[in-house]
Each structure stands twice: as structure tokens, then as C-alpha cells.
Amino acid sequence: MHQDDRREALLLGIDTGGTYTDAVIYCEARGVLAKAKALTTRHDLTLGIGGAVDAVLEQGRVEADAISLVSMSTTLATNALVEGQGGRVGLVMVGFGDADLNRDGLRAALGGDPVVFIPGGHDVHGNENQLDLTGLDPWLNTRGAHVTAFAVCAYFAVRNPAHEITVCEMLRARTGLPVTASHELSARLGGPRRALTTLLNARLIGLIDRLILSTKRFLAARGIEAPLMVVRGDGALVSASFAHDRPIETILSGPAASLVGAHCLTGIDNAIVSDIGGTTTDIALLAGGQPRLDPEGAMVGGYRTMVEAVAMRTYGLGGDSEVSLEEGALEPVLRLGPRRLTPLSLAETLHPGVVLPQLERQLNQIQPGRLDGRFAFTAGLPARFAAGLTEAESWLYERLSERPQALDRLISGGMEQAILQRLVGRGLALICGFTPSDAAHAAGRQATWNSDAARAGAALFARRRDGRGQAIARDGVEISLRVLARLTRLSAEAILDTTLAEDGFDSAMTARNTVIQRALDGAQGITRIALSLDRPVVGLGASAALHYAGLGMLLGTECVLPEHMDVANAVGAVAGRVSAVAEASVSRLGEGSFRVSAGALMRDFADEEAAIGFAEEQARGLAALRAAEAGAEGSVTAVARDISATEVDGQRIFIEAKVTARASGRPRIAV
Known part of the structure; x- marks a missing residue:
């Protein structure tokens, strides 16, 4: 498609929040052309989506077949984790023991859901330990009989996912239920946290499945044949089918979309974005016009996941x-x-x-x-x-x-x-x-x-x-x-918690600190205490004008409330790009022996540079393939190396290398 045609194309953005579903008609060349809201209907999401979309099409006087792309963001997955909701999941741990549940909050996240431990897994180089499935059948017939999905995590599956694949195939054949494997979600080491991420993914599958099916049903009924995209937690767009299999990646989808929308609506490159909804307040930084990503993985509902997402702090604070x-x-x-x-x-x-x-x-x-x-x-x-x-x-x-x-x-x-x-x-x-x-x-x-x-x-x-x-x-x-005054005050404290953490203060320096509380109270003594931030706060959300009216005075900075702040998430849903990441690792087996692990592929090399070159080639190909699967229309791929080595007696010794490839492009749109 010609670039001018793309800029004039009409895009439909939808944001399904805990209280409202928003819709906008957006054009890259002309901005927001129409916007509308409807109450989110949790029992049948089609009703809320239909109400918002019908209203925005009517307001914009746009025919359904004129829509070239539909993209949606949602806070439903984030809200479910914050509120401790979701389906009942059966967790299968391959090569792990009960003690591993005590790490990374896995036992707390599991709650009363059933778990089974079976022998197997691999070592750090991908070499196999004997897989024994005899304990799986009895568990399926008893503890695993009343679940809505399964999560499977095997020891060092990121180096060799064979056992996860075997167990997943067996579970799908036996139950017909959704099954999530940990290696599909993350290539990072750390089994218990990977298991936690997989568990949460499986818990959310039913929720996101209902959202996507509801949206597809509605679009088909209205004659809208454009591609359907979903905002991921890092602000990138992915196809609906991609999001269906990896719903965990949609945690912080709404907040990520709000950051993209904030930059699109204000043009401010450096800001603190605070988006207040019905259930949560989401706070993050724009730096150089881009959302800052959390290198440790998204933190939601008290759990640190392995999901690459915006460095967002989510607080259970909203209008509802x-x-x-x-x-x-x-x-x-x-x-x-x-x-x-x-x-x-x-x-x-x-x-x-x-x-x-x-x-x-x-x-x-x-x-x-x-x-x-x-x-x-x-x-x-x-x-x-x-x-x-x-x-x-x-x-x-x-x-x-x-x-x-x-x-x-x-x-x-x-x-x-x-x-x-x-x-x-x-x-x-x-x-x-x-x-x-x-x-x-x-x-x-x-x-x-x-x-x-x-x-x-x-x-x-x-x-x-x-x-x-x-x-x-x-x-x-x-x-x-x-x-109402308490909500404004707690919003200011949440923003300060975020900025203090960004400035590197430890957990003792929070907004509850006595000195900071005195500054917020405006109490003055011999020592005068004042607070100010180095950048503006961009307030988003339908109720931001009400709750953030006195925010700038509390924080000593400008509070920007842009036009269309009530639908910023829906704007961000169609203003983003498709992005996909793939990783490959190179480990040292011994002198002159290097093993490459990339997805389900393993290959050994006698030369370090040849191994790293092969890893780059595989990561590049995987990233481009995933970007295409995620809905990109052509993509550009950048590759980065992270090599760990040490020096012993003046001689360099290779330890390991990680290769990361990121492919990005604009989403495919209907002609």
C-alpha cells in the first residue's frame, strides 16, 4: 500500500476497560475523527464492544467497510491479576520439586490450584534427564480433573524444550483444554519465575479468549473485515491469534496503549504518564518519546513475571x-x-x-x-x-x-x-x-x-x-x-513512589516518608520543605479532569490534561507498531565446543564466532517469522549480542553469549 493511502486509512481503536469500553476512529493524517464510550459488559463483552463501536461509527458517519484496521487494548488481564481472579489451572512441573514453589512467589500465586511434579527436564547445556510420565495419569484423573487450563514448566526448557512439548501434546490429547508451555513465553533462565509466568498465562486464557471471540463475532456481524490486532504489554501490536495463545503478554496492555496514546496526543517526549481508570492507576515514564521497558519483567498484582512490558507501576486505585x-x-x-x-x-x-x-x-x-x-x-x-x-x-x-x-x-x-x-x-x-x-x-x-x-x-x-x-x-x-480529596492525595503519593524508585532510592524512601508527607501537607516549620518534579505529569482517563485538578500543585509541576484524554488508550491501540523478539544462547561445553540453543533447535560448533553467527542468523529468522505471525507488513530486524567472558592467566575464556533480535513493522491493513 502506498504511504499516502496508509496515512489516510481509517483505523478503529478499541479499549476494553473494567468499567468502560472506548472506541475511536483514527487517521494518521488527521488524528481522532470520532470517539464514543459504552459500559463494559463482563458477562458478554460483545455488548459493550458493540455499543462503543456502533456509536463511534455513527458519530463519525463511517461505513463499516471503510475500516482498514481494528486494534484493541484491554485492562482485563491486568485487573484480573491485581484482583486475584482467573481460571483454575493445573500446573505440571517437570524436573522440579516442592521446594521450588517457595521461590518467586510461585506457591502464593498457585493458591489452591493443583500441581504435580514429574521426573525429567534437562541440564544447562540441554542434555536430557529421564522423563517419567507414570505419575501424570493418576493426577489428571483426580486433582487435574477440575481445571480450565494447564501450565507446563520443565527444568532448563529454554535450553531444550523437548519434555515440555511431550507433556503438552499429551495433555492436549487427553483433555482438549488450553495448555501453555513455559518456553513459548520466555527464553530467560529462572525456572520458578518462568513457571509463575506460565501459570498466570494459563489462568488468563479463558478471559482473553472470551474478549477476542466477542470482538471477532461483533466485527463479523457488522461487516468489518479488517485485520484484528491487540496491544501487547510493551506497547507493540500483535495479531489476535498471537494474543490468544499468549494472553500473559497482554498484561499492561491498556497501560502500554495509554503511553503510546499520551505521546500521540501531546507530542511531549519526556513526561510522567498517570492513567486513572475504574480499577487501577497506571504510572510510567515517557523518555525520548518511547515507553521505558522494565528489564526485570512486568510486575503486576505483586508478582514479578518474565513478560517484557513497559516499566509501569500499577496501583489498585481508581474511580471504582x-x-x-x-x-x-x-x-x-x-x-x-x-x-x-x-x-x-x-x-x-x-x-x-x-x-x-x-x-x-x-x-x-x-x-x-x-x-x-x-x-x-x-x-x-x-x-x-x-x-x-x-x-x-x-x-x-x-x-x-x-x-x-x-x-x-x-x-x-x-x-x-x-x-x-x-x-x-x-x-x-x-x-x-x-x-x-x-x-x-x-x-x-x-x-x-x-x-x-x-x-x-x-x-x-x-x-x-x-x-x-x-x-x-x-x-x-x-x-x-x-x-475525592483522598483519591487525589493517594494519586500524588503513587506518582512520587514511581519517581523515587526511578531515581534509585531504596524501599525506605517512599511517599509515606515523614519528610515527604510534611511537604505534601504543606506544613512549614523552621525548615521549609517543598517538592517538585523535573517534567510534567500527563493525566489520562475519563475522570482525570476531576481527580487530577489539584495534582500539579501537590507535585510542583504542570499537569497536562490533553484533548481526548478519556480515550487515550483507544488512540494508542492503533498508533503503535508490530514488534517481535527472539533470543538464542551460546554456551561453552568445553574447550573448543560451543552449543547454540534457539527455540527447539540445538547445534554444536567448534568455533565461537561461527556459533554466535549461527545464533544471530537463527534469532533474526525467528524474530522476522514471529513479527509476520504477529501481523507485521514487512519488518526491519536489529540484532544485539551480549557476550560474557573472563580472563584467566592472561587468556580470554568464553562463558556464554545471548543474542537478541527484534523485528518491527507497521501492521497489515485492509485495502
């Missing part, structure tokens, strides 16, 4: 964050997040006459109840996602419906409350309660949803008691203004 009180204090502090609740104002909008009467009933009670203002309802997932529930969990799950039910009528004691939390953790149930979005409605600063429910919820929350037995606020408006 749970508002609660710090327990046991005379003057309890307001806590926000990390869990997302469905706002009361939204629930009443979606279910008219269901939530508000229950809130009014609770307000008419003389004494406040500990479950006031809280509701529960089903998430609308298919029945198979309820596999493996205990008898007590099944009993409570069957009592839930798609209509919110007041918790003070639904559950009676702490045990049932714990059971409900387990259902929430599995993604089967959702909790509705008072959030900053409700506070904005109650304070008259937002009118998107039902303000009567928001005011009632705020009034109920204001009746909570402090350590002296007194109500924490005079009325709902007062507590709402305090919640």
Missing part, C-alpha cells in the same frame, strides 16, 4: 475503588482499593428499583449495620468456570443472581462472608458498594449514573463509627468530598 476505613483507629483513615467494586450509582442504573430501596431501608434503621451499602451478584461467567467449588461455595453461589442482593439479607456470619470472598476471588461473584465514583455523584461533580443511589450510599458510609463511637462525618456530602 472500594472505600473502607482503617480498622482499630480512634480517627480511622479512609482507605481506597485495591479491590474494585461496582458503584452503587451504576448498579441502580443497570437494575432500576433494586439497589436504592435497600439503601433507603438501611438508612431508616436506627443503628448502622456492618454490611450496610454492600450488595453481591453473579459475574455472569459460563457454568464451566464454577468447576471445583466446595459444597459451601456451591450453596452460596446458587443463591446469587444477576440482580444485586443486599449483603445484610444474603449472608449472616463471618464464615459466609469468607465464602463470598472466595467466589469473588474466582471471578464468579461481584461486590457492589460505595466508591469514589459514587462520591463524585453525591458531591454533585458527576451525573453519569444514578445520583440518588450515590447519595444514599454516601449517607450510609457517613454513619460509620470511629474509635470513640462517633459518626465519621456529618453527612454524605462531607464524606464524599473527603473521599
Whole structure:
């Protein structure tokens, strides 16, 4: 396609967030031509996607067949990890032992999901240890019988993936379920962290599968035949089929898209980008116009993965964050997040006459109840996602419906409350309660949803008691203004945590440091303390104008709120490039013997330079192939060497080498 034709092509960008689905019509030559929003419908994502896309096509007066490319970003995978949700996964560890679960947070991430250890794996040079599959069948028939996917990790599979491939083929043949192998996700050493990454990938497969299938169904129904792309965690675009097999790579997809969108909308090369959504606030740096990547791998939900992604800090802080009180204090502090609740104002909008009467009933009670203002309802997932529930969990799950039910009528004691939390953790149930979005409605600063429910919820929350037995606020408006101010303050602290870490301060120097707190409070003594940042903050998100209005003053810098900041992720979804990485390693077997490992290929050489040259050739070819599979229309490949060597008695001794090839290009678009 001619370059001028590409610049005039109409591109459809979609961002599916925890609360809203955004859509834009974007043209490289003319920018944002139209934008629209619709509520994200978790039980059937097609509805939210369809609502946003239909609205943006109508607003832009664009025919469906005029769209040349569809690209989407999503916070669904990130939110699932932050909130501890996802499918039940069977983990197969080949050549590992139970003690390996204690490393890199693997045991905590596994939770109650089943795991089996079988003999096998390889050594650092790719030489085989005997594989023994006899223990796999009994485990599949018992512990592995009630899972939604499998994750397989073998010892040194990055040097020789043969045993992972064998086990994966067996699992697919026996169960027909999705199976993820660790060597498909990362070429880096570190078995437990690779297993963790693989486990999380398998846990997310059902979620991303539903998103992609929903989008494809909708596009086909509307007659949009353009290629479908998904934003990866490093801001690059990949084809939908590529993302389906590697959903873990879409963690931080939404945040990465927001960085690309921030640069596209502002033209600012060096900035701190803070994107506030319903569930999370995502903060990262733009340096030289590019997102900075995290060399250690993406950190999400407390887990350090092996996914190459933007150096992003994700905080459980957003417009739909749970508002609660710090327990046991005379003057309890307001806590926000990390869990997302469905706002009361939204629930009443979606279910008219269901939530508000229950809130009014609770307000008419003389004494406040500990479950006031809280509701529960089903998430609308298919029945198979309820596999493996205990008898007590099944009993409570069957009592839930798609209509919110007041918790003070639904559950009676702490045990049932714990059971409900387990259902929430599995993604089967959702909790509705008072959030900053409700506070904005109650304070008259937002009118998107039902303000009567928001005011009632705020009034109920204001009746909570402090350590002296007194109500924490005079009325709902007062507590709402305090919640909104608290969200701005916590946003400033989150940004400072990010910048202090970037400046190399250790974990003791955070925004909770007494000196920094005094500066944020504006408290002055003999010593005057002030804070300022060396670059502007770019605020993104539909509620950024509300929550970030006083942010620049707190941080001593300009806060830029660009036009179309409410759909920056959707803009970033179509403004990126396709990128693919491949790695090959060269290890020293002995004097004059070098082994190259590249994907499933191994080859030995007698010459170091010949081995490295072959590794570069294989990595280059793999990167170009993956870029094509990911949807690139032609690509340019750059190769880098990282050689480790030492000197002994004046003689250079080769240790190992890693070759990294990165291929990138613009996505294929329909003519």
C-alpha cells in the first residue's frame, strides 16, 4: 500500500476497560475523527464492544467497510491479576520439586490450584534427564480433573524444550483444554519465575479468549473485515491469534496503549504518564518519546513475571475503588482499593428499583449495620468456570443472581462472608458498594449514573463509627468530598513512589516518608520543605479532569490534561507498531565446543564466532517469522549480542553469549 493511502486509512481503536469500553476512529493524517464510550459488559463483552463501536461509527458517519484496521487494548488481564481472579489451572512441573514453589512467589500465586511434579527436564547445556510420565495419569484423573487450563514448566526448557512439548501434546490429547508451555513465553533462565509466568498465562486464557471471540463475532456481524490486532504489554501490536495463545503478554496492555496514546496526543517526549481508570492507576515514564521497558519483567498484582512490558507501576486505585476505613483507629483513615467494586450509582442504573430501596431501608434503621451499602451478584461467567467449588461455595453461589442482593439479607456470619470472598476471588461473584465514583455523584461533580443511589450510599458510609463511637462525618456530602480529596492525595503519593524508585532510592524512601508527607501537607516549620518534579505529569482517563485538578500543585509541576484524554488508550491501540523478539544462547561445553540453543533447535560448533553467527542468523529468522505471525507488513530486524567472558592467566575464556533480535513493522491493513 502506498504511504499516502496508509496515512489516510481509517483505523478503529478499541479499549476494553473494567468499567468502560472506548472506541475511536483514527487517521494518521488527521488524528481522532470520532470517539464514543459504552459500559463494559463482563458477562458478554460483545455488548459493550458493540455499543462503543456502533456509536463511534455513527458519530463519525463511517461505513463499516471503510475500516482498514481494528486494534484493541484491554485492562482485563491486568485487573484480573491485581484482583486475584482467573481460571483454575493445573500446573505440571517437570524436573522440579516442592521446594521450588517457595521461590518467586510461585506457591502464593498457585493458591489452591493443583500441581504435580514429574521426573525429567534437562541440564544447562540441554542434555536430557529421564522423563517419567507414570505419575501424570493418576493426577489428571483426580486433582487435574477440575481445571480450565494447564501450565507446563520443565527444568532448563529454554535450553531444550523437548519434555515440555511431550507433556503438552499429551495433555492436549487427553483433555482438549488450553495448555501453555513455559518456553513459548520466555527464553530467560529462572525456572520458578518462568513457571509463575506460565501459570498466570494459563489462568488468563479463558478471559482473553472470551474478549477476542466477542470482538471477532461483533466485527463479523457488522461487516468489518479488517485485520484484528491487540496491544501487547510493551506497547507493540500483535495479531489476535498471537494474543490468544499468549494472553500473559497482554498484561499492561491498556497501560502500554495509554503511553503510546499520551505521546500521540501531546507530542511531549519526556513526561510522567498517570492513567486513572475504574480499577487501577497506571504510572510510567515517557523518555525520548518511547515507553521505558522494565528489564526485570512486568510486575503486576505483586508478582514479578518474565513478560517484557513497559516499566509501569500499577496501583489498585481508581474511580471504582472500594472505600473502607482503617480498622482499630480512634480517627480511622479512609482507605481506597485495591479491590474494585461496582458503584452503587451504576448498579441502580443497570437494575432500576433494586439497589436504592435497600439503601433507603438501611438508612431508616436506627443503628448502622456492618454490611450496610454492600450488595453481591453473579459475574455472569459460563457454568464451566464454577468447576471445583466446595459444597459451601456451591450453596452460596446458587443463591446469587444477576440482580444485586443486599449483603445484610444474603449472608449472616463471618464464615459466609469468607465464602463470598472466595467466589469473588474466582471471578464468579461481584461486590457492589460505595466508591469514589459514587462520591463524585453525591458531591454533585458527576451525573453519569444514578445520583440518588450515590447519595444514599454516601449517607450510609457517613454513619460509620470511629474509635470513640462517633459518626465519621456529618453527612454524605462531607464524606464524599473527603473521599475525592483522598483519591487525589493517594494519586500524588503513587506518582512520587514511581519517581523515587526511578531515581534509585531504596524501599525506605517512599511517599509515606515523614519528610515527604510534611511537604505534601504543606506544613512549614523552621525548615521549609517543598517538592517538585523535573517534567510534567500527563493525566489520562475519563475522570482525570476531576481527580487530577489539584495534582500539579501537590507535585510542583504542570499537569497536562490533553484533548481526548478519556480515550487515550483507544488512540494508542492503533498508533503503535508490530514488534517481535527472539533470543538464542551460546554456551561453552568445553574447550573448543560451543552449543547454540534457539527455540527447539540445538547445534554444536567448534568455533565461537561461527556459533554466535549461527545464533544471530537463527534469532533474526525467528524474530522476522514471529513479527509476520504477529501481523507485521514487512519488518526491519536489529540484532544485539551480549557476550560474557573472563580472563584467566592472561587468556580470554568464553562463558556464554545471548543474542537478541527484534523485528518491527507497521501492521497489515485492509485495502
